[in-house]
Amino acid sequence: MTLLLSERLLLRPVTAEDADTVIRWRNSDEARAAFWTTDVVTHDTHRLFLATRRAHEYVWMAETIDGDRERVGMGALTVDVRACEAEWGKIFVGPAYRRGGYGQEMVRAALRFAFDVLNLKRVWIEAWASNTAILAMYRRIGLRDCLRRSDQPLRERPTAFMEITREMRRAQA
Ligand SMILES: CC(C)(COP(=O)(O)OP(=O)(O)OC[C@H]1O[C@@H](n2cnc3c(N)ncnc32)[C@H](O)[C@@H]1OP(=O)(O)O)[C@@H](O)C(=O)NCCC(=O)NCCS
Numbered sequence: 001m002t003l004l005l006s007e008r009l010l011l012r013p014v015t016a017e018d019a020d021t022v023i024r025w026r027n028s029d030e031a032r033a034a035f036w037t038t039d040v041v042t043h044d045t046h047r048l049f050l051a052t053r054r055a056h057e058y059v060w061m062a063e064t065i066d067g068d069r070e071r072v073g074m075g076a077l078t079v080d081v082r083a084c085e086a087e088w089g090k091i092f093v094g095p096a097y098r099r100g101g102y103g104q105e106m107v108r109a110a111l112r113f114a115f116d117v118l119n120l121k122r123v124w125i126e127a128w129a130s131n132t133a134i135l136a137m138y139r140r141i142g143l144r145d146c147l148r149r150s151d152q153p154l155r156e157r158p159t160a161f162m163e164i165t166r167e168m169r170r171a172q173a
Pocket residue numbers: 030031034035089090091092093094097098099100101102103104105126127128131132133134136137138140
């Protein structure tokens with residue numbers, strides 16, 4: 001079990017007990033607009049999703065570390081061990097917690113894990129090119145535009161790819 005700790009958050013693996021929260025978030029109009037699939041999430045699909053995660057696919061729920069332990073958001077890091085890189089994605093911050101820096105804090109915690117613990121060379125993301133909020137957040141964190149990956153499926157609308165490499169992180173430190 002991989003736990004990540006940041007200033008205000010604990011990122012712990014998503015579990016079956018998170019189903020109600022995941023269902024509420026993922027079936028919202030904005031999540032359906034932000035994610036690739038618009039399929040309705042149910043208790044069954046959530047269980048199936050958890051059961052079919054591969055090794056090195058970290059799907060975290062972020063909760064506050066103060067007394068309330070509130071679920072703030074979720075996100076996932078999928079590591080390609082052979083390529084020594086990972087895709088970050090599936091990020092969603094609960095509407096009540098937006099613009100409080102939690103999204104940024106989650107990504108920074110995942111990047112620390114990717115670079116400092118797993119010693120990866122690169123982390124990349126793909127998002128709808130129209131999702132200005134998420135792209136602004138990644139830019140602020142230090143990711144930069146990169147070329148489209150040929151191994152990713154062609155989507156029905158334009159997407160943006162961004163990356164951060166080990167060298168970029170060193171230069172930003
Ligand atoms: C995108 C999202 C994850 C941001 O989470 P958040 O916790 O609100 O983000 P933060 O508070 O950490 O914001 C960090 C920075 O990102 C940028 N940002 C975040 N939301 C933004 C918005 N709605 N519009 C423009 N910029 C935004 C800003 O630069 C912000 O810094 P600032 O608040 O000092 O201006 C959240 O809005 C969300 O869950 N959206 C729906 C799901 C989604 O789009 N997921 C992406 C799938 S690829």
